[in-house]
Amino acid sequence: MSGLTKKIIAIAGASAFVSGAAMAADLTVVSWGGAYTKSQVEAYHKPWMAKTGKAIVSEDYGGGIAEIKAQVESGNVTWDVVDVELSDAIRACDEGLLETIDHSILPPAPDGTPATEDFLPGTLHDCAVANIVWSSVYAYDSSKTRNWNKPTTMADFFNTKAYPGKRGMRKSPKVTMEFALIADGVPVSEVYDVLGTEEGVARAFAKLDTIKDDVVWWEAGAQPPQLLADGEVVFSTAWNGRVFNAKNAEGQSFEMVWDGQIYDLDLWVIPKGSKNKEAALDFVAFSTATEQLAAQASWISYGPARASSEARIGTFHSDDSINMAVHMPTAAGNFKNALQNDFEFWADNADQLNERFNAWLSK
Amino acid sequence: MADSQTAPLEPITAADGTPLKKKLAQALFRSRVRAVSLVVPLFAFVMASFVIPIFALMWQGVYNDRFSSHMPNLTEQLTMWDGLTEPNEIMYGALVADLTTARANRTIGRVATRVNQEYPGTRSLFTSTARKAKKLKPPFKESVIKTNKKWDNIEVWQAMKITSQDLTPGFYATALDGRYTVDQGFVRQDENRQIYVKLFWRTMLISATVMGLCLLLGYPVAYLLATLPLRTSNLLMIMVLLPFWTSLLVRTTAWIAILQSQGVINDLMVYIGITADDARFSLIYNMTGTIIAMTHILLPFMILPLYSVMKTIPPSYMRAARSLGATPTMAFIKVYMPQTIPGIGAGGLLVFILAIGYYITPALVGGQDGQLISNMIAYHMQKSLNWSLAAALGGILLAGVLVLYWAYDKVIGIDNMKLG
Numbered sequence: 001m002s003g004l005t006k007k008i009i010a011i012a013g014a015s016a017f018v019s020g021a022a023m024a025a026d027l028t029v030v031s032w033g034g035a036y037t038k039s040q041v042e043a044y045h046k047p048w049m050a051k052t053g054k055a056i057v058s059e060d061y062g063g064g065i066a067e068i069k070a071q072v073e074s075g076n077v078t079w080d081v082v083d084v085e086l087s088d089a090i091r092a093c094d095e096g097l098l099e100t101i102d103h104s105i106l107p108p109a110p111d112g113t114p115a116t117e118d119f120l121p122g123t124l125h126d127c128a129v130a131n132i133v134w135s136s137v138y139a140y141d142s143s144k145t146r147n148w149n150k151p152t153t154m155a156d157f158f159n160t161k162a163y164p165g166k167r168g169m170r171k172s173p174k175v176t177m178e179f180a181l182i183a184d185g186v187p188v189s190e191v192y193d194v195l196g197t198e199e200g201v202a203r204a205f206a207k208l209d210t211i212k213d214d215v216v217w218w219e220a221g222a223q224p225p226q227l228l229a230d231g232e233v234v235f236s237t238a239w240n241g242r243v244f245n246a247k248n249a250e251g252q253s254f255e256m257v258w259d260g261q262i263y264d265l266d267l268w269v270i271p272k273g274s275k276n277k278e279a280a281l282d283f284v285a286f287s288t289a290t291e292q293l294a295a296q297a298s299w300i301s302y303g304p305a306r307a308s309s310e311a312r313i314g315t316f317h318s319d320d321s322i323n324m325a326v327h328m329p330t331a332a333g334n335f336k337n338a339l340q341n342d343f344e345f346w347a348d349n350a351d352q353l354n355e356r357f358n359a360w361l362s363k
Numbered sequence: 364m365a366d367s368q369t370a371p372l373e374p375i376t377a378a379d380g381t382p383l384k385k386k387l388a389q390a391l392f393r394s395r396v397r398a399v400s401l402v403v404p405l406f407a408f409v410m411a412s413f414v415i416p417i418f419a420l421m422w423q424g425v426y427n428d429r430f431s432s433h434m435p436n437l438t439e440q441l442t443m444w445d446g447l448t449e450p451n452e453i454m455y456g457a458l459v460a461d462l463t464t465a466r467a468n469r470t471i472g473r474v475a476t477r478v479n480q481e482y483p484g485t486r487s488l489f490t491s492t493a494r495k496a497k498k499l500k501p502p503f504k505e506s507v508i509k510t511n512k513k514w515d516n517i518e519v520w521q522a523m524k525i526t527s528q529d530l531t532p533g534f535y536a537t538a539l540d541g542r543y544t545v546d547q548g549f550v551r552q553d554e555n556r557q558i559y560v561k562l563f564w565r566t567m568l569i570s571a572t573v574m575g576l577c578l579l580l581g582y583p584v585a586y587l588l589a590t591l592p593l594r595t596s597n598l599l600m601i602m603v604l605l606p607f608w609t610s611l612l613v614r615t616t617a618w619i620a621i622l623q624s625q626g627v628i629n630d631l632m633v634y635i636g637i638t639a640d641d642a643r644f645s646l647i648y649n650m651t652g653t654i655i656a657m658t659h660i661l662l663p664f665m666i667l668p669l670y671s672v673m674k675t676i677p678p679s680y681m682r683a684a685r686s687l688g689a690t691p692t693m694a695f696i697k698v699y700m701p702q703t704i705p706g707i708g709a710g711g712l713l714v715f716i717l718a719i720g721y722y723i724t725p726a727l728v729g730g731q732d733g734q735l736i737s738n739m740i741a742y743h744m745q746k747s748l749n750w751s752l753a754a755a756l757g758g759i760l761l762a763g764v765l766v767l768y769w770a771y772d773k774v775i776g777i778d779n780m781k782l783g
Contacts, residue, residue, distance in 0.1 A: 066745045094472020094490055166624070171726075212731070216648050219726050231625045344487045351747050352483035352556065358739070359558040361731040362565075 026054035027279045031083040032266075033060035034222070035245045039299030040083070040131075042317070044287035047295075051286070054279060065092045068271045072097045077273040080280040084128070086265045087343035087350075093127035099270040100126050105281055107289045109308035118290070120330075122340070123305040128267035129288050130305035132296070135263040135329035135338075136175045139243045140235050141228045143253040154260030154337075157235055158183040158211055168227045168236030171217035173357035174346055175262050178339060179237065180207040182260040188339040196345065201353070205360055217361075228254060244301035244327055248316055258334040264341040265305065303328035421761075424534050424754030429477040430526040433470045434461040438527040441520075446545035450520045455503035462489070462496035480749055481533065482522035488513050521545040534755035559756065562736040567763070569654060569735065570718035574665075576658045577714045578707065581665035585706070588666070589673035600670075607663040615724050618656040622647040622728075648730030656724050661717055665710035672706030708775050716764060736760060 029045065031037045037058060045056045059079070061067060065088045071077045084092070092098050103124055106115035116124060123130035138157050148163055156163055157179070169176055181191050181200065184207045194200035208215075216233050218224055224238035225246035240261070246252040268284045270277065286292065293304035294312035301324060304310060310330070316322035325331060329338070374382040431438040436457035444454065465471040475489035492510050499506045508515045524545050525533060533543040540557040541549050551557070584603065588596050606614060621627045624643040632638045646652055676699065684694035722737035729735070736756060743753035771777065 062745075064745045064748075066748060069748060091472060091476070094469070094475065096469035096472065215731070217730055223727075230620075230623060232623050348479065348484045348486045351480060351749065354742065354747070355556045355558050358734065359555055359561075362558065362561060362734065 025057040026052075027080050027276050027283055028057045028059060028078060029081045029083075029283065030059045030061050030079045032063065035249070035300055036241060036302070039296050039302075040287075042299055043292050043296035044283070047292065048283055048286050052279075052282070056283075064088065065097065068092055068097050068269075069095070072272050075273065077271050077275065079271050080274045080276045081283055082269050082271065083131070083266050084269050086128075086130075086267060086341065087346050089125060089128035089267045089269050090343050091347055092269065093125065097272055098127035099272050099274060099277060099280075101129055101270065101281065101284060103129075105285045107285060109290050109306065111308065113308065115288075115306075118306050118308050120305055120307060123265055123267075125267070128269045129284055130265040130267045131288055131293060132266050132302035132305060133263050133329055134266060134302045135240045135258075135261045136170075136179075136237060137240050137243070137256045137258055137261045137329075138179075138235050138237045139224070139228060139254045139256045141231070141253060142255045144231060144234075146234070150255075151235070151257055152259060153257070154179060154183045155185075156257070157237075158207060160211055160214055163234060165234035166214050166216050166232065167211060168216050168218050168224050168233040168238075170237055171219050171361075173353040174350070175237070175341070176208070176357075177201070177204040177353065178262055178341075179260060180204040182337075182339070183207060188260065188337055191339055192342045192345045196349075201356070205356075208360070225250075225252065225254070228252070240327075240329055241300045241302050248319065248322060258329075259337050260339070261329060261334065261337075262339045262341055263329045266302075297324050297328065301327040301329075303330040420750070420754050421758050422754075423751045424758045425532065426530055427477065427526075427534070427751045428529040429473050430523070431529055433465050433468070433474045434458075434527070437461045437523070441524045441527045444520075444524060446521055446524050450504075450517070452502055452504050454520075455507050455514075456501070459496050459499050459503050459507060462493040466493040466496060476748070477526050478519075478522055480537075480752070481526050482519060485513070485519060485522065488519070534751045535758070537752055538755040538759055559736070559739065562734065562739060563759065563763070565732075565734075566719055566736045566760075569650070569657070569733075570715050572654055573657045573661060573718045574711050574715045576654065577662050577665035578711060580658070581662055581669055581710065582703075582707075585666045585669035585673055588670045589676075590678075603663055603666050606659070611660060611723060612727075614660055615656055615727050618652070618659065619647060619728060622652055622655065647728050648733070650729075650733050652728040652730065653725050653733035653735075656728050657718055657721060660724060661714045664713045664717060668709040668713065669703065669706040672703055672709075676702050704775065708771065712768070712771060715767070719760060719764065 029040075031040055037060060041058060045058060048054075049056055061082075063085065065084065068079065068082060068084075069092070071079060089098075093100075103116050106119075106124075106129065108114050109118040119130065120133070123133075138154075140151065151157065151163060157167065169179075177195060178191050181194055181204050182188060184203060186194050195204065216227060216236075218227065218236070221239055221242055224236040225242055227233045227236050228238075229246070229252055240256060243254050243256050247254045268288070270280045270284070274280050288305070290306055290308045290312065293306050293309040294314070296302070297304055297309070297313045298315065298317050304313070310325070310328075313325045313328070316324055326333065329335065374384070377383050377386045437454065437460075440454045440457045444450065462471065465474055471490055471493040475486045475493075478489060479486035488511055492507065492514070495510050499510070513519060521544065525531065525543060531543070532549075536543040536549055537552070538559050540552045540560045542552055543549055584599070588599055588603070590596075591599065619626070623629070624645060624647075626647075628646065629638075629643040633640050633643065638644065646655070680698050680702070681694050684698040685691070689697065720737050722735060722741050725733050725735045726738055726741075729738075737760075740753050740756050740760075743749045743756070768777075
């Protein structure tokens with residue numbers, strides 16, 4: 001009996017003990033934890049378990065492909081389905097760490113549109129199927145009285161004269177440098193062309209220089225809502241789902257500024273050598289069906305990756321007065337000036353720009 | 364009498380007739396086997412879980428065969444190439460052949476990532492050309508350059524030549540803010556990318572500061588613990604140990620709540636009138652915050668060894684010194700302190716080595732100038748997946764610690780250390 005089987009039996013045994021129901025773990029699904037994992041458990045895991053009678057063990061991780069790489073290369077693959085960012089999905093696929101996913105297994109939309117046409121452009125890949133669109137935006141606490149007009153643009157984030165005070169930003173060149181260029185007047189369609197040149201990088205750092213002394217750098221996604229709530233910063237960049245959650249589930253009065261938002265995808269991938277590949281494929285197909293994606297959107301404000309899901313988005317699970325559709329990154333009102341994170345640019349330049357970013361930070 | 368004189372020449376035998384010497388050797392051997400077999404599990408465990416993985420990882424710092432194992436034909440050509448002349452048609456042919464295979468085997472990403480580490484911005488060059496490689500027709504030089512003119516850049520080829528060498532000093536060069544090139548050997552990294560050496564020094568500086576502060580704060584506490592009556596000192600001991608048992612993350616976040624500009628200390632300062640409301644102190648998200656939080660977290664590691672040493676110092680020595688005419692200060696400095704050196708050494712070394720490897724606390728409270736080298740190691744282990752560079756950075760850190768350990772042994776003597 002392999003170590004894995006033993007482990008699963010141990011986990012299954014423990015859960016059977018707790019729930020009183022006879023369960024055996026047939027699939028290990030790994031995601032980012034918190035409100036996000038909860039939305040997936042409610043919208044995907046529970047209906048799938050009810051349909052198939054199989055059990056899912058849900059694990060949390062912090063992103064990146066280090067664990068997948070370690071598991072695949074050591075031949076001891078314990079994760080079956082993993083929720084990853086686009087750049088990581090492409091990279092892991094290129095490195096041969098993932099199973100390929102045949103798109104013909106994905107269910108068509110209710111009106112019969114094939115999946116390959118129903119999914120939004122750029123959301124289907126050889127080894128990965130997207131489930132949500134999430135976004136980096138900036139937010140502020142509207143309950144704190146301040147003598148300024150409501151901020152509306154990315155340029156306002158960098159305007160310390162009109163909006164004095166500290167700003168929270170993620171300690172990473174990714175997104176931060178794009179925000180700087182957008183604020184400096186580069187149209188979103190040209191951001192990566194500009195950032196690809198030496199002058200563009202210098203320009204981004206020059207813009208960041210103007211607020212460097214006012215920045216509080218955050219690393220974990222849970223920090224920005226905390227920084228805002230404590231009044232430690234007046235603005236903070238953040239992930240839109242976290243801000244939404246703090247506002248509607250925890251009663252904070254945060255407002256988001258969608259101008260210049262940078263959106264990205266989260267996708268399902270299957271590590272190469274998964275011991276439950278069949279079940280994993282079935283789960284991926286099931287969870288990315290129109291109805292499941294729409295159901296997830298009632299738990300968290302991340303946009304479904306299918307066009308046919310959008311019309312079915314309902315209200316927030318705990319509050320019928322909140323119409324979820326207007327809170328999605330892809331909602332028309334929010335999507336006016338949006339930029340998609342360019343995974344290829346970052347695959348090429350992440351190492352170099354990370355060194356430069358850290359050198360700039362410690363200057 | 365004559366008989367008794369000859370008797371010792373006969374070997375003394377045990378009850379069963381075997382010579383006693385042999386019997387003794389057998390008995391000793393058996394007990395030695397027993398002793399060794401008791402140690403074997405631990406030894407095997409330490410080897411398998413500690414020594415071998417560390418050496419395997421360290422080895423990655425100088426050895427990386429990602430390029431050569433997936434691009435065999437090109438590697439052969441690159442080995443023969445001098446690195447200065449224009450790449451020829453045969454090399455381009457080998458490139459196309461290897462790209463086609465690597466694409467089919469889904470290994471092109473590994474090759475592309477490896478070259479990208481050496482020459483940033485080339486990752487997509489490899490993956491995109493590999494997608495087209497199958498359809499390329501000779502002459503390959505022309506058709507390859509037509510897909511992307513970057514292939515005409517000799518620096519790309521030089522980067523490939525560097526990466527095609529399995530045994531490479533390149534990662535150590537990068538870890539020391541340098542670059543290893545085909546034509547010039549080691550050169551300095553571009554100035555705006557130099558970061559690692561600075562971070563090494565900062566790590567050493569912060570660790571030394573934290574160690575000094577721990578000693579300064581921990582010494583009196585340990586002295587109190589060792590000299591107060593048992594009931595009081597037990598209470599004090601619990602107060603030292605309680606935070607020790609609390610999660611690291613909880614303690615770090617507690618410091619955020621206390622030190623931030625809208626936090627307890629700043630509120631108090633404003634209330635008392637020491638500072639104005641709009642000029643609050645920045646005590647966190649900078650080096651100050653890192654030092655305060657790390658000192659607090661590592662303090663027990665200083666107090667406990669000091670306490671265990673101080674506990675063994677008989678109070679009669681101090682009394683003797685006083686009765687011989689020493690002032691209290693003199694007696695403390697000349698008699699008491701020298702006896703606590705083993706504790707200072709143990710605590711100092713423990714705190715310093717733990718501080719060198721800290722990365723969660725600096726990541727959370729460090730802000731822009733509280734970043735340490737371990738944050739970069741974690742980044743390369745988890746995010747960039749450049750494990751070779753992480754190994755090189757770790758190797759330098761390990762070497763640094765060993766040098767300090769050696770210096771400690773020379774100056775104070777390692778036998779003098781007492782951990783508990």
